[in-house]
Amino acid sequence: MDTRIKTLAVRATLLAALCAAGASQAATITIQSRDPAGVGFNDPTPVAPVGGNPGTTLGEQRMYVYRYVADIWEKQLTTDVTITVNAGWEALTCTASSATLGSAGAWNIWHDFPGGKPGTWYPQALANKLAGTNLSAGVPDDGSGFGNVDIKTQFNVNLGKSDCLDGSPFYLGVDGKAGDAVNFVETLLHELGHGLGFSVLTVYTGSVSSAVGYRLNADGSAYQASGGLPSVWEQYMYDNTAGKTWLDMTSAERKVSTTNALGLAWIGPQAVSGAATTLTPLPVLKVATSAPGYSGFYAYNTASFGPAVSSGLSLGALAVVPTDLVNGSGCLPFDGATSTAVTGKVAIIDRGTCGFAVKAKNAQNAGAIGVIIANNTGGAAPGLGGSDPTVVIPTISVSQTDGATLKSAVTAAVAYGTRRSPGLVSASLTTDPSRRAGADARGRPLLYTPSVLASGSSVSHWDVSAVPNLLMEPNINADLGTVLVPPKDLTYPLLKDIGW
Known part of the structure; x- marks a missing residue:
């Protein structure tokens, strides 16, 4: 989804004459609709009440969620100046398999106003709070009808249709039971957070x-x-x-x-x-081996498929699935040599080409008792999406750097065993209480x-x-x-x- 604040209108001012006033009351948020008749908030399509949303038309349910989310923010914020959100439902970019859900952002930004840090950009809603007045009051509208608002939002009116993320509409209930639909309460709560100032805003x-x-x-x-x-x-x-x-x-x-x-x-x-x-304390993969320099703790992430994993789980000895630049590592059934190597062990497989669940299932079929997916780009260990109810072995992920280290550890450990029993690297899951x-x-x-x-x-x-x-x-x-x-x-x- 597009969650980046887009500063589409910019106002700068030096307001030396204004008096800053400390905010002391709960916020008031007003919602302005820019939808034409029959569209968005004005859509008359009959619907049944859902998940605590009593609306009986699609438009009513959409506005009910806006008001529900605005009420959450009102109870959290304090400001003496009304926060104005301009909202619309529009045809945004989408295909049958992907879509821009929507976005929100500070429509006006300010610097050098009373109560703010000099020479510093602020989103308008926060600037108004600090100044104790509506900084855009009296400024001529830009012709849009919403040129002076604090936050502008837009969401995809076609979401869930056959040509727009087919089968995944916005869920308009307020009970959190979205299932496979897109939870609109959480999406809007997130986006209004951006509009209120959760963004670096004026750095490109x-x-x-x-x-x-x-x-x-x-x-x-x-x-x-x-x-x-x-x-x-x-x-x-x-x-x-x-x-x-x-x-x-x-x-x-x-x-x-x-x-x-x-x-x-x-x-x-x-x-x-x-x-x-x-x-929470940082979940870590605890690695033990006789090869010097490799034992220690490694951050990991979890998968949406297979059995749940948690601290205290002993995974077992590690083995490496060879890199396959043509087909993708682990994307095809394992050959004999690879199957022998991973049988009774935890297979380390590089991310890429095919789904995580596909890799895990191929490893399981080859006799592996667990899988570690090594990321193929920098950054944290990725969350592993996908679904396959037949995957019954635990699957976790590690970063690209840690994946490379673990593969090196498996190679280095061999020399620390005997001729009949090569050295191994064993792994288990625990937490590091000193890290978050x-x-x-x-x-x-x-x-x-x-x-x-x-x-x-x-x-x-x-x-x-x-x-x-x-x-x-x-x-x-x-x-x-x-x-x-x-x-x-x-x-x-x-x-x-x-x-x-």
């Missing part, structure tokens, strides 16, 4: 180009290689490799940081404090920085290594709730760090 991270890392200039007309104004986010974005925040980096350094997998942490005190009670899943070594939550820039997702989300899953990760996971604070989630702590 949209695609792989020389402009990545550039800041928006003071009049909002262009991203520039040097100068420009920082986002309020940048003071809290700390790159552990560079040893500095984005606020202190050059554009070139910020570009490198956007793809520093597992290397960019959020150091705002509210989110760091929240991470200590929200993120989704945080750096100092317990600071990680931002999403895969080694290949993910346009619309990189940097402005929590990393996918977080456990439990967090609302503001780049994907909407099935186990999310609607609580935005610790010990369930870190969305609101980050927003508090930037001024909410």
Whole structure:
């Protein structure tokens, strides 16, 4: 899905005469529809009430979810200035197998207003809170009818139809029982989070180009290689490799940081404090071998198929499935030699070409008792999607770097056995109580920085290594709730760090 904030309208101002007022009351969020008659919120198609949503037309159910989600945010936020969300249902890009679900973003942004940090960009809803007034009040509309709103949203009106992610419509219930449909409550809750300020906002991270890392200039007309104004986010974005925040980096350094997998942490005190009670101890693969330099702990991720895995599970000895650049490692039934090597052991298989469940099933058929998928790109160990009820052996994943290390360990261990019994590498699952899943070594939550820039997702989300899953990760996971604070989630702590 497209979850990147798109700053489609920009306003900059110097408002020296305004008086800042401290926000003291719960937020009020209004929703403006831009849908024409018969479309979106005005769709008269009869539907049955579903999952706590009492609407009897498709349009009514859509608006009910908007109001339901707005109410959640109202109870969380404090501001004396009404937050205005402009909403529409439109035909967005999609095919029978993929679709843009929608997006939301701050429609107006501001700098140098009373109550804000000088020379720093803020999204309008937050800027209004800090200034104690609606900064866009009295500014002529741009002709769109929504030129002065805080947040603009758009969602795919065709989702679930035969030519638009066939069979996976938005689920409009509010009970969390979405099944195979797309949970619209969680999707909208996530997107409004972006509009309220969960995004680096005014640093270019949209695609792989020389402009990545550039800041928006003071009049909002262009991203520039040097100068420009920082986002309020940048003071809290700390790159552990560079040893500095984005606020202190050059554009070139910020570009490198956007793809520093597992290397960019959020150091705002509210989110760091929240991470200590929200993120679980880091699940790790414990490896033991006589070969020096390989025993230790390795981070792992889990699969949506096969038996559930947890701390305390003994996996067994490891074996390596040869790399197959033509067909994809593990994508075809194993030959005799490979079957002999993996029988009674845990097969290490490179990611790529075919589905994870296919690799696991082929390993199982060859006699393996477990599977470790080694990532084929930089970054964290990936979550393993897919479905095959006939897979009955445990399957986990590790990072590309750790996968290479484990394969080397298997080779190195051979010499530490006997002629009749070569040395082995054994593995089990445990946790590292000194580390948190989704945080750096100092317990600071990680931002999403895969080694290949993910346009619309990189940097402005929590990393996918977080456990439990967090609302503001780049994907909407099935186990999310609607609580935005610790010990369930870190969305609101980050927003508090930037001024909410």
